[in-house]
Amino acid sequence: MSTIPSEASKIEVAGATVDFFKLEKDGESTYYFDTSKCGPPDPMVNAVCGLKLIKGTNDKLVMMNHKTPGGLFAKLGDDVSYEIETLDSGLVKIVFSSNSASSANTDFENIKH
Numbered sequence: 001m002s003t004i005p006s007e008a009s010k011i012e013v014a015g016a017t018v019d020f021f022k023l024e025k026d027g028e029s030t031y032y033f034d035t036s037k038c039g040p041p042d043p044m045v046n047a048v049c050g051l052k053l054i055k056g057t058n059d060k061l062v063m064m065n066h067k068t069p070g071g072l073f074a075k076l077g078d079d080v081s082y083e084i085e086t087l088d089s090g091l092v093k094i095v096f097s098s099n100s101a102s103s104a105n106t107d108f109e110n111i112k113h
Helices: 041-049
Strands: 008-013 020-025 028-034 059-065 081-084 092-098
Touching: 008 028, 020 059, 028 041, 041 092
Parallel strands: 028 059
Antiparallel strands: 008 020, 020 028, 059 092, 081 092
């Protein structure tokens, strides 16, 4: 079973090494990507590429990975919030969103992979 909704459209994301998908619904844009079969540094590379997409408070980024990307979390400012869910399959689903209450401004261009 795919974790990416069938109605999501494939999009091009600069620097990404996996496919990204976008679903727009009720004024919210949700971006999806799956790095569960990738090794380092691909999960970090793709997460950084995807995080550049979520600029508005209604935007979300959904990452599927084989484990929790703790190294990535340490590099994020508090302008990005995230929720972690371990799925029955053993994969980890991370949902990132903008934290509009934050005054931080994470520089995704300079995050080292």
